[in-house]
Amino acid sequence: MAAELLMTPYAMDRFMGRLIAEGPVMGPRDRRVQPGFVKFEWLSSADELVLEYTTTTIPPKKAFFPPRQPLFEFELSEPPTITAVQEATPFTLVGVHPCDLAGLSMLDDAYAREPAEACWPAARARARVIGVDCLPDEYCFCFAMNTCNSREGADLFLTPIARGYLVEVLTEAGEEMLRLSDVEDAEDEDRSQAQAFRRDKGNRLSASIDASPEEFAEILETQELGELWREIAGRCYSCGSCNTTCPTCFCFDINDEFDLGLTGGQRVRTWDSCQLQEFALVAGGHNFRRIRWQRVRHRWHRKFLYLYRTFGRPYCTGCGRCSRACTADINIVDVSNEVIARARGRV
Template identity: 35%
Template sequence: MKALKLKRDDLYTYLESLKSYGELWGPVAKGEKYVYARLTNVRDVALGALRTIIPPKKFFVPPRFTMFRYTDDHYAESFDDVKPRVLFGLHPCDIHGLLILDELFLERFPDPYYKRRRDATAIVGLSCIPDDKCMARSTNTHAVEGGFDLAFNELGNNYLVWIGSSLGDDLVRLNLDLFSEDIEPEDLKTYLAWRRKRDSRYKLSFDLTGMPDIMELSWDSPMWNELAEKCLACGSCSMVCPTCNCYNVRDVSDLTLNSGVRERHWDSCMNKEYALVAGGHNFREARAERLKLWYTHKLKAFITEYGKPSCVGCGRCIDTCPVDINVAEVIRGLTGQKVTL
């Protein structure tokens, strides 16, 4: 992977150049939080943003979208909203979140709706210094070696810009004069010092060694009922988690029933209706069962299948859950430590 340097002062000029590839999106402030928004004015970008309220999954699996339109004898898939786009400012944990979605939506059963959006989108990462809710070091998602086209890393008065793909190379060429190949020994020292600073800022940590076994042995733990008594089954944890990907589909027909659209929308296994089947049986009526399923996916099933957890340590569940149930607390409980709920 090749690295170049870009002067910090040239960042906005370069962001402007990226618009010739497609729509430019990045994190912007919304009250005290951050959201991904279109950067009509590149100076609106919040370079110090940490986690956005909703992760970048919304660009690849929109919360609600039309899959296809149908009539009696025809159907046509809909990709009306797919256009070339640059997502700037993705942090390493969110890039890892995307890599997890790639495994699910591009590998065994490729999803054309995801693929079209993924293919049309350039990923430009940005390094970050964690806050007290980040757990990415524990999930080994605090750095990236792939999954991006370009990745910007702080380097004093410069950015170290990693080129991660041939598209990344093309993006650099949109304004090649801004970049320098002169990486000095001093730059390496600055880079390593920055990494040490980043690593020293993680306040929350946990040990995932043997977590599938621990989950298995904890199947009947009273902890699940204790958490379930507090859980509101609101589903917010699923909405904000960069790796949650459950969805539902529904047909919306016109009055003649001869034509309509099939829509797809986010769902959550925390919703009571999620496991309700025809005939009225609900496989996970109890809230404790739904909580257990959510955390089994993150901490057991995905590790068993893919060798890594499907938690990337972004901290959004900590920020979002109204009753403070989150992955850090659950792991504390599972590993025999006192839960502070």
């Protein structure tokens, strides 16, 4: 597959307009209350789509795994009834950056692990995905995480060039989407401009983790760094923002919400955060990570050790969202490099 085509800005506008007219499309849109910031939202016209942006606060995983998701409705009748809440409408997710494509792919693997979760793959199967390249800021470290050129799960991928966009056609679904669109074959000059865009992006990436994923995992596994975790925990508020903004966090909680008459209700799942004090609280009142430094350490161990060992890559895309969102200014790259420096200082 992987044909490379050219789409002019005018043709792109018409293409997006047609997709939106045909069915639900979620994409990055200007946050009206905070101009200059974009968020993934359902679009009502092509004018709302912002294809060139640095990042969003909340990653596009919310298209497949909403922060609050009803699973089924129940009625306490005789006999009781249960009705699954099943969304069946196909949709298109537009404007996904390479690191977020990698994040979605990591969640594919995480939710497929036995016992497999059913909602995520069902939502993924309903969607077509269009990726777009990005210009990173000082928080991004996707190069270190090997996600900066990911095309995982994308049907089409766009790179901005002088004449519009270089369009990589990656799947048959992508080819089908372009069927009625105004595209032409890309020329060598278009391809070299796309390569220059990627080089420029690489040159802007200054943040990096100072060890390979394997070395970092080994450090976390073998070094006792309690003093450092206590220092970081001394600044952390346990607010959970680092988890709720993370494209690779997949933990959730499940609750039954009853109506006021207690005759029925909904079972709902919501995003959860391992940084919240009650996250590891179990029946009987024991809390496996009651103390804050244990939860801070857990976040690093989870992303760079346990899930790395399970899935063969760190569960961090290098998007920098957790660092941008942290009110305590706890930066994942700085902390990781401090871990590495202290560990190496001991050897």
